[in-house]
Amino acid sequence: MTDPAVALREILGPKGWLSGDDAEPFQRDWLDRYGLQPLGVARPASTAEMAAVVKACRQAGLAVVPQGGNTSLCGGAVAAQPNAVIVSLSRMTAIGEPDQESGSIAVDAGVVLAALHDALEPHGLMFPMHLGAEGSARIGGLIGTNAGGSQAFRYGMMQDLVLGLEVVMPDGAVWDGLRAVQKDNAGYQLRKLFCGSEGTLGIVARAILRLYPTPKQQASALLVMSDFAAAVSFGAFLRGEAGEFLTGLEFFSDVGLALALKHLPDLAYQLESRGDVYLLVELASGSTRVPLDDILASALEWGMEQRLVVDGALANSSAQRARFWRLREEQPEGQRLEGEQLKHDISVPPGAIARFIEAGAKICDNILPGVRINPFGHLGDGNIHYNLSPPEGRSDFNGKAGEFAEALAALATEMGGSFAAEHGLGRAKIAMADRNRAPIERDLMAQLKRAFDPQGTMNPGVLVRVRQ
Numbered sequence: 001m002t003d004p005a006v007a008l009r010e011i012l013g014p015k016g017w018l019s020g021d022d023a024e025p026f027q028r029d030w031l032d033r034y035g036l037q038p039l040g041v042a043r044p045a046s047t048a049e050m051a052a053v054v055k056a057c058r059q060a061g062l063a064v065v066p067q068g069g070n071t072s073l074c075g076g077a078v079a080a081q082p083n084a085v086i087v088s089l090s091r092m093t094a095i096g097e098p099d100q101e102s103g104s105i106a107v108d109a110g111v112v113l114a115a116l117h118d119a120l121e122p123h124g125l126m127f128p129m130h131l132g133a134e135g136s137a138r139i140g141g142l143i144g145t146n147a148g149g150s151q152a153f154r155y156g157m158m159q160d161l162v163l164g165l166e167v168v169m170p171d172g173a174v175w176d177g178l179r180a181v182q183k184d185n186a187g188y189q190l191r192k193l194f195c196g197s198e199g200t201l202g203i204v205a206r207a208i209l210r211l212y213p214t215p216k217q218q219a220s221a222l223l224v225m226s227d228f229a230a231a232v233s234f235g236a237f238l239r240g241e242a243g244e245f246l247t248g249l250e251f252f253s254d255v256g257l258a259l260a261l262k263h264l265p266d267l268a269y270q271l272e273s274r275g276d277v278y279l280l281v282e283l284a285s286g287s288t289r290v291p292l293d294d295i296l297a298s299a300l301e302w303g304m305e306q307r308l309v310v311d312g313a314l315a316n317s318s319a320q321r322a323r324f325w326r327l328r329e330e331q332p333e334g335q336r337l338e339g340e341q342l343k344h345d346i347s348v349p350p351g352a353i354a355r356f357i358e359a360g361a362k363i364c365d366n367i368l369p370g371v372r373i374n375p376f377g378h379l380g381d382g383n384i385h386y387n388l389s390p391p392e393g394r395s396d397f398n399g400k401a402g403e404f405a406e407a408l409a410a411l412a413t414e415m416g417g418s419f420a421a422e423h424g425l426g427r428a429k430i431a432m433a434d435r436n437r438a439p440i441e442r443d444l445m446a447q448l449k450r451a452f453d454p455q456g457t458m459n460p461g462v463l464v465r466v467r468q
């Protein structure tokens with residue numbers, strides 16, 4: 001029998017097959033918590049090559065691990081066993097011509113999100129997905145995790161932005177679902193099923209994505225809020241006042257701001273006062289006739305009268321707008337540079353954010369007094385990145401990581417929310433899902449997995465536990 005590595009190298013050629021030291025950059029996950037050395041990394045250059053690789057892996061009984069930009073935070077894109085092949089999308093990066101009339105574009109699954117943004121700019125079109133990792137995350141990975149980001153409350157998550165897909169199935173067959181229509185109810189919504197499937201049902205090779213016209217004007221403001229409850233109330237008011245023009249509603253805390261300013265000296269915070277919590281709000285319109293600045297200014301006035309807003313500034317230039325956004329986007333980096341951290345990706349109904357943060361703080365302080373809580377995220381859809389740093393003077397969590405994760409997951413579940421808002425389950429949260437989701441929900445997922453991948457070779461150990 002041919003050595004599988006030799007067979008894969010024959011399919012892909014030397015550029016398309018990496019092993020040994022060459023495979024090392026693909027081995028560990030973003031947070032350096034998961035990842036064993038795989039048999040090798042396959043880098044197909046086309047759907048046909050990808051299908052041949054998957055078929056050969058199936059025949060050899062090798063696990064297949066799809067990998068995009070490897071920025072996911074739950075360890076789903078790296079190998080957990082030596083007889084695994086990572087299928088990297090890094091050579092499938094073609095971007096088609098945008099279809100102006102249909103508002104869509106066909107892309108390879110290896111296209112980096114920021115490259116798509118750049119390619120669309122000259123056409124006056126945009127793909128409304130923005131997140132801190134957009135310089136590395138790839139379309140296939142974004143689909144695999146059903147990514148959200150800062151505009152999800154306005155334009156939807158990845159599943160709302162994908163019109164059609166081409167997928168290599170676990171046996172190497174290719175499903176051509178590259179249709180460019182939103183309305184397609186000819187059966188189960190297969191394209192949506194792949195969104196958030198974390199590479200366990202097949203590998204997305206190409207996608208048709210939905211586009212929007214680039215806004216012709218934007219109005220942005222950075223606000224200091226009196227507390228989290230004030231941020232929630234102001235957010236609700238702004239949704240009513242600005243309606244569909246509201247495209248950004250992000251929050252971060254003073255703990256996170258202090259860490260970002262400490263570790264990233266080029267960051268600029270230019271408001272006079274500081275508070276416990278900050279809001280970054282943004283309005284956008286495709287028309288220049290909508291008075292966005294006025295809408296935002298009068299909302300601010302109302303917020304100040306109500307003593308919800310303590311201080312604030314409207315961006316008076318695109319450079320200032322970019323400075324405001326950097327304060328929000330560097331929240332993860334500031335905390336990473338501080339040292340040990342624990343990340344929790346929670347969602348609750350937006351109206352319950354302040355209650356979650358208050359109850360969560362009590363729970364965390366009981367587990368480890370003085371633990372530093374750094375909640376930030378997307379106020380518009382109730383998504384809280386509830387991250388922790390050790391108490392001042394400590395460099396660890398005294399072995400309590402699991403206790404924090406379980407307690408916060410239980411609190412989110414109890415409040416009608418989720419412990420896996422936008423990062424998925426990966427390898428990190430399967431056991432947690434077993435504990436927090438009804439058995440029928442887990443069983444349905446396991447049945448689905450078995451139906452698509454009866455031999456269980458497609459990203460085993462990720463998202464769902466399948467008992468044979």
Ligand SMILES: Cc1cc2nc3c(=O)[nH]c(=O)nc-3n(C[C@H](O)[C@H](O)[C@H](O)COP(=O)(O)OP(=O)(O)OC[C@H]3O[C@@H](n4cnc5c(N)ncnc54)[C@H](O)[C@@H]3O)c2cc1C
Pocket residue numbers: 030065066067068069070071072073076077078089109130131132133136137138139140141142143144145146147148149150197198199200202203204205332422423426459462
């Ligand atoms: C600084 C930072 C900020 C972030 N902010 C956000 C945010 O605001 N919102 C958010 O949602 N996420 C965020 N993330 C998480 C991460 O960027 C997203 O989960 C992103 O979607 C991962 O894309 P990727 O290409 O890196 O995927 P990878 O990490 O490579 O893979 C993710 C999962 O998808 C699977 N997969 C990869 N490619 C394919 C494919 N072609 N077909 C099928 N499955 C595939 C993998 O097997 C894995 O299970 C952030 C991460 C970082 C580091």
